[in-house]
Amino acid sequence: MATLIRLLGDFDLAEEALHDAFTAALERWPVDGVPGNPRAWLVSTGRFKAIDVLRRRARFDRAAAALAASIEAAASSAGQEVEVDADEVEDDRLRLIFTCCHPALSRDAQLALTLREVCGLTTEEIGHAFLTDPRTIAQRIVRAKGKIRDARIPYQVPSRTELSDRLDNVLHVIYLVFNEGYSASSGDALTRQDLSGEAIRLGRLLVELLGEPEASGLLALMLLQESRRAARTSEDGELVLLADQDRARWDRALIAEGAGRLEQALASRRIGPYTLQAAIAAAHAHAATAEATDWQAIVALYDVMVRLDASPVMQLNRAAAVSMRDGPAEGLALMDALLAAGDLDDYYLAHSARADMCRRLGRTADARASYARALELTRQGPERRFLERRMAELTTGNRLGKHGFQG
Amino acid sequence: MRYLCVIYDDEQMMAGMSKEQGEAFMGEYFAFTDGIKKSGHYLGGEALEPVATATSVRIRNGKLSTTDGPFAETKEQLGGYYLINARDLNDAIQVAAKIPSARTGTVEIRPIVEFGTPS
Numbered sequence: 001m002a003t004l005i006r007l008l009g010d011f012d013l014a015e016e017a018l019h020d021a022f023t024a025a026l027e028r029w030p031v032d033g034v035p036g037n038p039r040a041w042l043v044s045t046g047r048f049k050a051i052d053v054l055r056r057r058a059r060f061d062r063a064a065a066a067l068a069a070s071i072e073a074a075a076s077s078a079g080q081e082v083e084v085d086a087d088e089v090e091d092d093r094l095r096l097i098f099t100c101c102h103p104a105l106s107r108d109a110q111l112a113l114t115l116r117e118v119c120g121l122t123t124e125e126i127g128h129a130f131l132t133d134p135r136t137i138a139q140r141i142v143r144a145k146g147k148i149r150d151a152r153i154p155y156q157v158p159s160r161t162e163l164s165d166r167l168d169n170v171l172h173v174i175y176l177v178f179n180e181g182y183s184a185s186s187g188d189a190l191t192r193q194d195l196s197g198e199a200i201r202l203g204r205l206l207v208e209l210l211g212e213p214e215a216s217g218l219l220a221l222m223l224l225q226e227s228r229r230a231a232r233t234s235e236d237g238e239l240v241l242l243a244d245q246d247r248a249r250w251d252r253a254l255i256a257e258g259a260g261r262l263e264q265a266l267a268s269r270r271i272g273p274y275t276l277q278a279a280i281a282a283a284h285a286h287a288a289t290a291e292a293t294d295w296q297a298i299v300a301l302y303d304v305m306v307r308l309d310a311s312p313v314m315q316l317n318r319a320a321a322v323s324m325r326d327g328p329a330e331g332l333a334l335m336d337a338l339l340a341a342g343d344l345d346d347y348y349l350a351h352s353a354r355a356d357m358c359r360r361l362g363r364t365a366d367a368r369a370s371y372a373r374a375l376e377l378t379r380q381g382p383e384r385r386f387l388e389r390r391m392a393e394l395t396t397g398n399r400l401g402k403h404g405f406q407g
Numbered sequence: 408m409r410y411l412c413v414i415y416d417d418e419q420m421m422a423g424m425s426k427e428q429g430e431a432f433m434g435e436y437f438a439f440t441d442g443i444k445k446s447g448h449y450l451g452g453e454a455l456e457p458v459a460t461a462t463s464v465r466i467r468n469g470k471l472s473t474t475d476g477p478f479a480e481t482k483e484q485l486g487g488y489y490l491i492n493a494r495d496l497n498d499a500i501q502v503a504a505k506i507p508s509a510r511t512g513t514v515e516i517r518p519i520v521e522f523g524t525p526s
Contacts, residue, residue: 154495
């Protein structure tokens, strides 16, 4: 597909052509046998099918006629067989990823386009994953392709000077896809494994094709987070916190692979935010029990992290880690300061974390208020039930407190 | 392919510059323009007089209406443009990024509609 897009210069035409080529394959291969290089056959056939499509359109559209002529000219000069070697195909896939994630497209469009063109998901699947009407997704994709065509966004891997920024964008898109699969933003299913799987596949592809350290860092992060999938929910689909997870259910193979990728990233000495987050995830993965967690190391990693990414969410995560190393009073002080600044007001985890600090300090009323605020902000079933349980436990604790010490 | 790079900057901030800062800024513009002439990107470009000199013209129901000022009050005002020739959007972005006002304001890149040629 990626190769056809390069040769034909147009997403929709490539799609139609590939479809026609597959149809032809289904008719011809049972009769003629599967060709030696099936991919080359498809590309070659696809190209000729595209010429047919364009000729039909050409009766109404001069531009199509010109395009058909140029494709034909290129095809005949290259000879009957298209040489499609593995390297070229990989390069095409890289070009495709970078084009779909071009910053001139809106973030929503980048996500939809990447999932459609690189991962091959249907608009229904994408709509389902992001809880959006598939028609909205389809429109986004049409507009994005229009922009690519009209503004002439080139189908190419960025130059060395641009690569770093453009890669950041691609990594961000991949991580958004992973996160969408890791925790649903609303509804009852806590995780959508297929999306996380797609993100990991994309991450692997990127590392294979580019070998940039932050790409390895992101892949490590996703693998390490994915390793906890089985332990993250109980049999009834209830949320299980990291501290309470059954570590025997962590996927050791994924942890080993993640750790390996992290080593690769660290060896480059070019440490970025994804690599740091992976290091934090690895620190958790290496602790045999929650009690054995090296919080000192984790806080140290967060200290570096907030220098690279001073976002409120990152500071909140650091505050939570500090509370584990230095106690809830320290954590609460940091969190209250963050909440006072106002950026985390709509972030349910901020209120949930604050509630946890208050709970640990025995400040029951404050804890209840924060849990209530958190509940207002999340629609997701398992998260809500977890918060409701915590609130209920507060009441129980309170009743005990009224009667003095429990023997 | 041709693109118009439309330059928006905060006039008040610009007016607040010292004489030295202002001259340095203009110097950067001259250097930029020279640069893109040499690279073959330059097709045209002008600086515009401030927004206070603007006049907006509309004809509604056959009647001519002329008003003082820009078509809309904005935080950043249209200050100039460059018409450039570029290979593709990435090339245009590389050029636009070097326009001095990209650091202080915004440069909008718009592809030119080429009538009469196949897309």
